[in-house]
Amino acid sequence: MQYLFMLYSDDSQWDKMSPEQQQQGAAAYFAYSKALQEAGVFIGSNRLRPAATATKVHATNGKTQVLDGPFADTKEQLGGYYLIEAPDLDAALAWAGRCPGAHHGTVEVRAVWDMSQATAAVAAD
Amino acid sequence: MGGMNDAYDSALARETAEAAARRSYGKLVAFLAARSGDVAAAEDALADAFAEALVHWPNEGSPVNPEAWLLTVARRKLVDGVRRRRGEAGADALETMATSLSAAAEADEIPDRRLALLFACAHPAIDAGIRAPLMLQAVLGLDAARIASAFLMSPTAMGQRLVRAKTKIRQAGIPFHIPERAELDGRLEAVLDAIYAAFSEGWMDAAGTDVARRDLAEEAIYLCQLVTELLPGEPEARGLLALMLYAEARRAARRGRDGEYIPLAEQDISLWDEKRIEQAEIALRQAGAMGRIERYQLEAAIQSAHVERRRTGHANWQAVVELYDALVALTGSPVAALNRALAVAEVAGAEKALACLAEVSADVRVTEYQPYWAARAELLSRTGAIEEALHAYEVAIGMERDPSVQQFLEAKRATLRSE
Numbered sequence: 001m002q003y004l005f006m007l008y009s010d011d012s013q014w015d016k017m018s019p020e021q022q023q024q025g026a027a028a029y030f031a032y033s034k035a036l037q038e039a040g041v042f043i044g045s046n047r048l049r050p051a052a053t054a055t056k057v058h059a060t061n062g063k064t065q066v067l068d069g070p071f072a073d074t075k076e077q078l079g080g081y082y083l084i085e086a087p088d089l090d091a092a093l094a095w096a097g098r099c100p101g102a103h104h105g106t107v108e109v110r111a112v113w114d115m116s117q118a119t120a121a122v123a124a125d
Numbered sequence: 126m127g128g129m130n131d132a133y134d135s136a137l138a139r140e141t142a143e144a145a146a147r148r149s150y151g152k153l154v155a156f157l158a159a160r161s162g163d164v165a166a167a168e169d170a171l172a173d174a175f176a177e178a179l180v181h182w183p184n185e186g187s188p189v190n191p192e193a194w195l196l197t198v199a200r201r202k203l204v205d206g207v208r209r210r211r212g213e214a215g216a217d218a219l220e221t222m223a224t225s226l227s228a229a230a231e232a233d234e235i236p237d238r239r240l241a242l243l244f245a246c247a248h249p250a251i252d253a254g255i256r257a258p259l260m261l262q263a264v265l266g267l268d269a270a271r272i273a274s275a276f277l278m279s280p281t282a283m284g285q286r287l288v289r290a291k292t293k294i295r296q297a298g299i300p301f302h303i304p305e306r307a308e309l310d311g312r313l314e315a316v317l318d319a320i321y322a323a324f325s326e327g328w329m330d331a332a333g334t335d336v337a338r339r340d341l342a343e344e345a346i347y348l349c350q351l352v353t354e355l356l357p358g359e360p361e362a363r364g365l366l367a368l369m370l371y372a373e374a375r376r377a378a379r380r381g382r383d384g385e386y387i388p389l390a391e392q393d394i395s396l397w398d399e400k401r402i403e404q405a406e407i408a409l410r411q412a413g414a415m416g417r418i419e420r421y422q423l424e425a426a427i428q429s430a431h432v433e434r435r436r437t438g439h440a441n442w443q444a445v446v447e448l449y450d451a452l453v454a455l456t457g458s459p460v461a462a463l464n465r466a467l468a469v470a471e472v473a474g475a476e477k478a479l480a481c482l483a484e485v486s487a488d489v490r491v492t493e494y495q496p497y498w499a500a501r502a503e504l505l506s507r508t509g510a511i512e513e514a515l516h517a518y519e520v521a522i523g524m525e526r527d528p529s530v531q532q533f534l535e536a537k538r539a540t541l542r543s544e
Contacts, residue, residue, distance in 0.1 A: 088299065089250060089297050089298045109297075110297075
């Protein structure tokens with residue numbers, strides 16, 4: 001089963017950190033990614049640009065609306081993700097607990113639909 | 126004559142099916158759910174299998190091994206069901222599941238996965254408030270309406286919450302396994318807490334007039350017994366079992382003939398259930414011998430010190446105080462601290478107890494808790510501070526929901542006022 005870790009944190013904190021602290025922070029993520037790869041569970045990961053740079057798009061009745069800013073005005077914003085392979089939720093939660101994002105923010109863990117099977121079923125019908 | 130025989134046969138088949146249901150329900154659901162990861166589908170498949178049993182068994186006679194018969198039919202229903210919803214589970218997964226299910230159906234003994242099911246129901250990712258209802262439904266087969274009535278919730282709301290929890294187990298991939306040693310203690314605590322929550326719901330109906338709630342206490346004891354059988358080396362499971370058995374043993378003595386509240390100290394010990402107390406003492410001794418004392422064992426030990434009154438004529442208050450000391454140190458529970466103060470009164474007098482109570486009241490949660498005010502009233506009246514005691518009784522009455530306890534407190538207040 002694939003699990004997506006969505007890393008939420010207050011991204012204004014990053015700017016307040018000293019260059020050494022930022023380096024340490026980046027190193028922690030780097031080490032975490034390495035650990036996931038070594039364990040053979042890593043599928044993908046990305047860090048997002050600050051939430052303040054987000055743009056929203058919504059289309060209704062053929063009209064596309066473009067709005068500035070992130071989805072919700074909350075303190076913690078989506079700042080990045082990891083996609084991993086794990087046998088069950090417990091295994092996924094164990095990895096999520098080691099994620100640096102769990103220490104300075106919150107990690108939301110969500111199971112991913114297996115779309116390959118769904119597509120196969122549709123094709124067979 | 127044929128008609129009578131038919132009626133007899135179908136009654137017999139129904140009885141066999143019902144007996145099989147009681148004995149095997151949880152085992153079969155647990156087995157099917159563990160293989161499919163889907164509690165709701167397992168329950169549906171088993172319900173279909175029971176329905177088929179009621180059609181076939183009267184005509185063909187009850188099978189030699191009803192459990193295996195039910196599993197074979199339920200397995201077919203489950204695989205059919207998953208095939209229909211193929212978008213969710215792959216063909217490979219389906220194949221694996223079907224193979225492992227049929228292998229098990231051919232084996233003599235169906236593996237008991239009920240413990241794994243209990244751990245899934247009490248998983249930290251499941252809302253704590255729905256864990257007990259979920260266990261009662263999945264492991265014991267209680268229907269949502271009955272659980273709802275026991276938990277004082279509308280059947281619709283309870284049904285929805287149960288469905289949501291089962292969907293989460295399936296979709297989030299909550300595993301059906303017994304946790305590793307490193308996390309077993311924490312996870313077992315969640316299972317035991319949920320069992321105790323079910324028991325407490327049943328316990329609150331002290332008069333035993335509400336059948337659904339009274340039975341709940343029995344069901345909780347059954348579940349806990351199951352845990353002690355499947356995890357024989359865990360002292361806290363036995364501790365909780367002992368605690369519930371002590372409490373259940375006093376059920377008949379908790380209310381008078383007219384439903385009036387009778388406090389522990391005034392209960393007629395001839396109404397206590399000796400057999401249950403014996404069972405409780407055995408469970409507690411077994412737990413203690415394992416050398417890891419935790420919350421439920423301490424609470425059970427306090428009950429044990431109270432029931433010493435059977436033999437000696439009075440509770441062992443010194444032991445009660447010491448056990449509460451340990452419980453407060455372990456849990457920091459203000460309720461335990463409050464009960465400790467009451468035990469101190471029996472050993473060292475009301476003045477000392479009031480001093481303890483003053484410390485407890487620093488926690489605001491306590492001052493919103495009826496027993497705190499009742500305790501204060503009782504202790505104050507013993508020291509002769511009548512006015513203050515009357516005030517405390519009034520607050521206690523205002524905070525109580527149970528009318529029989531209210532009446533008990535009213536009577537106390539009236540007596541005090543007339544002195």
